[in-house]
Amino acid sequence: MGDQALRAPGDVLVHLRRARDHADRCYAEQVDVDSLAAVAGLSKYHFLRLFKATYGVTPGEYLSQRRIERAQDLLRATNLTVTEVCHAVGFTSLGSFSSRFRAVVGESPSDFQRRYAAGAPHIPGCFVFMWGLAEKRDPAIEEKHDEPTPS
Numbered sequence: 001m002g003d004q005a006l007r008a009p010g011d012v013l014v015h016l017r018r019a020r021d022h023a024d025r026c027y028a029e030q031v032d033v034d035s036l037a038a039v040a041g042l043s044k045y046h047f048l049r050l051f052k053a054t055y056g057v058t059p060g061e062y063l064s065q066r067r068i069e070r071a072q073d074l075l076r077a078t079n080l081t082v083t084e085v086c087h088a089v090g091f092t093s094l095g096s097f098s099s100r101f102r103a104v105v106g107e108s109p110s111d112f113q114r115r116y117a118a119g120a121p122h123i124p125g126c127f128v129f130m131w132g133l134a135e136k137r138d139p140a141i142e143e144k145h146d147e148p149t150p151s
Contacts (some may be wrong), residue, residue, distance in 0.1 A: 015040040016054055023059065027066045028090040033059050046132070067091060068104045075113040082109045 019040035023031055036059050037047035051059050067089040074085045083094055086109075091097035101109045 012042070012050060015042060016047075016051055019051070019059070020055070022060065023063050024066060027063060027070060028088060030090070031063055063090075064100055065104065068101055071097070071101060071109065072105065072112065075109060076116045082113065085109065087092065 018094050019036040022039045027080075033048060034044055037044045040047050042050070048058065051057075051062075055062060057065070059067070071089045074080055074088060075082070078085075080088065082098070086094050086097040087149055089097075091100075105112055107115075111117060
């Protein structure tokens with residue numbers, strides 16, 4: 001039993017990777033376990049169990065870690081406020097963002113940003129949003145672009 005109970009079978013692993021890749025691409029959007037399970041083509045509870053066994057974290061923890069990693073990048077490289085970064089990476093509450101950031105990084109987002117503020121120039125926030133580097137995507141608009149045009 002041992003090792004095989006700790007990870008997903010090879011034929012299911014590709015489905016878990018697809019869901020993980022989806023979480024990586026869409027971290028700033030409202031992604032939930034149901035949508036990730038649907039991307040993987042698995043039932044919600046089977047997906048949860050296999051994802052945790054394979055990657056060592058739940059899908060929610062993985063998504064949260066991904067958002068915090070992106071927040072670190074934005075706090076280091078831009079002049080966005082902590083609130084703007086919070087919303088740009090997909091958190092809806094500044095309080096939950098700050099507490100999760102502190103739990104993962106070991107310091108508050110503002111302390112982290114202050115530590116990196118000295119020295120290097122930062123990308124202005126207007127460029128970040130103008131170029132879509134921190135903007136949420138609208139899936140309805142993207143679907144319209146994917147549809148073939150009638151000829």
